[in-house]
Amino acid sequence: MSPSTPLLSVENLRVEFATDDGIVHAVDGISYSIEAGRTLGIVGESGSGKSVSALTTLGLTRSSITTIQGRIVFEGRDLLTLSEEELRQIRGDDIAMVFQDPLSSLHPFYKVGSQLSEAVLAHRQVSKAAARDRAIDLLELVGIPDPHRRVDQYPHEFSGGMRQRAMIAMALINEPKLLIADEPTTALDVTVQAQILALLADLQRRLGMAIVIITHDLGVVAEVADEIAVMYAGRIVEHATAARLFSAPQHPYTWGLLKSIPRLTTSRDEELEPIAGRPPSLINRPSGCHFHPRCPYVRDAHKRIDPRLLPVPDEPDHQVACSLTPSERVETWGSLKAGQASADLRALAEPSSAAQPFQAFPRAQGGGA
Numbered sequence: 001m002s003p004s005t006p007l008l009s010v011e012n013l014r015v016e017f018a019t020d021d022g023i024v025h026a027v028d029g030i031s032y033s034i035e036a037g038r039t040l041g042i043v044g045e046s047g048s049g050k051s052v053s054a055l056t057t058l059g060l061t062r063s064s065i066t067t068i069q070g071r072i073v074f075e076g077r078d079l080l081t082l083s084e085e086e087l088r089q090i091r092g093d094d095i096a097m098v099f100q101d102p103l104s105s106l107h108p109f110y111k112v113g114s115q116l117s118e119a120v121l122a123h124r125q126v127s128k129a130a131a132r133d134r135a136i137d138l139l140e141l142v143g144i145p146d147p148h149r150r151v152d153q154y155p156h157e158f159s160g161g162m163r164q165r166a167m168i169a170m171a172l173i174n175e176p177k178l179l180i181a182d183e184p185t186t187a188l189d190v191t192v193q194a195q196i197l198a199l200l201a202d203l204q205r206r207l208g209m210a211i212v213i214i215t216h217d218l219g220v221v222a223e224v225a226d227e228i229a230v231m232y233a234g235r236i237v238e239h240a241t242a243a244r245l246f247s248a249p250q251h252p253y254t255w256g257l258l259k260s261i262p263r264l265t266t267s268r269d270e271e272l273e274p275i276a277g278r279p280p281s282l283i284n285r286p287s288g289c290h291f292h293p294r295c296p297y298v299r300d301a302h303k304r305i306d307p308r309l310l311p312v313p314d315e316p317d318h319q320v321a322c323s324l325t326p327s328e329r330v331e332t333w334g335s336l337k338a339g340q341a342s343a344d345l346r347a348l349a350e351p352s353s354a355a356q357p358f359q360a361f362p363r364a365q366g367g368g369a
């Protein structure tokens, strides 16, 4: 979205799985790019293709039933063309990933510290003692108290929030240039969630890495993302800077996501408004605009015409895929906003003091392994 060269550039990525029930169009021609030091939020309901797109970046969806098309260019190399061995060298080094479930990355049978050390030794020529020191440094960096003791504990001795932090330590241990965080806070309570997000933002400032953060909850990325791509049924249906997405969203699906952010409701008694209907099957997708069966603004033509992702007039950094005219969209959003907790929406559009770095974490003592 700016003239400088992106660190990662995903171009027209398509991922399909040939299953017994038919072809799953999990990712259907998405494009985005990200520069060093920036954060992209990818948001959408469960089953919209977020994880598949992220896993494909690291070669983790390759299989006999998978067809992958497009390009994923990282520092000038198309990752889709690399061998398993070449990808292994990149994984956990230049590109690291944090998953929703810490137990998918932390092995229950090995001490947290040994797993962290192994991650260093896999990519760096250092002594075991140096790798262990690095593990302790990282546990400290992610705010785990008493890291000298914790380094010798097993994952089950950590709380959920601690495990998530340990997993972030694991992802960061080789100072990746790109961190992909797939629902990194979903399993955590709201307070820990806020701490983890603030931690990621703080670490990003110190290490200068790029972050792709994936979530089903638009509220999660409100304060950490520079830009946001909204995914529906394997496609990006809206892409904008975070400020524009919250102040002037253009897609009816984005409006639905915004209304379902808990903090936007004015009182505790007020029900959240989940988007009516269910996400579509990615085997038999609805005709025309894939969102049409759930869209309150659907017209007959929208059931036939598949809208392309196009720039919003006069907003080069904002794209939307919807057949309504720009003025219809602006008008509809205007009246929707007037009827809803508009003060809260404005608060989201203008990042608050909560976006400050989380101060409770100890400062890092330099990085080298």
Ligand SMILES: Nc1ncnc2c1ncn2[C@@H]1O[C@H](COP(=O)(O)OP(=O)(O)O)[C@@H](O)[C@H]1O
Binding pocket: 017, 019, 024, 025, 026, 044, 045, 046, 047, 048, 049, 050, 051, 052, 053, 282
């Ligand atoms: N290995 C696979 N084989 C077949 N279908 C898959 C596979 N992995 C994911 N899918 C399907 O791809 C779609 C997108 O999944 P996913 O990317 O995990 O969604 P999200 O992360 O947005 O919740 C889903 O319909 C899911 O069932």
Ligand code: SF4
Binding pocket: 251, 252, 253, 289, 290, 291, 292, 295, 296, 297, 298, 299, 302, 307, 321, 322, 323, 324
């Ligand atoms: S094209 Fe029509 S059905 Fe699709 S999102 Fe826009 S208004 Fe809704």
Ligand SMILES: [Mg+2]
Binding pocket: 047, 050, 051, 052, 182, 183
């Ligand atoms: Mg997922």
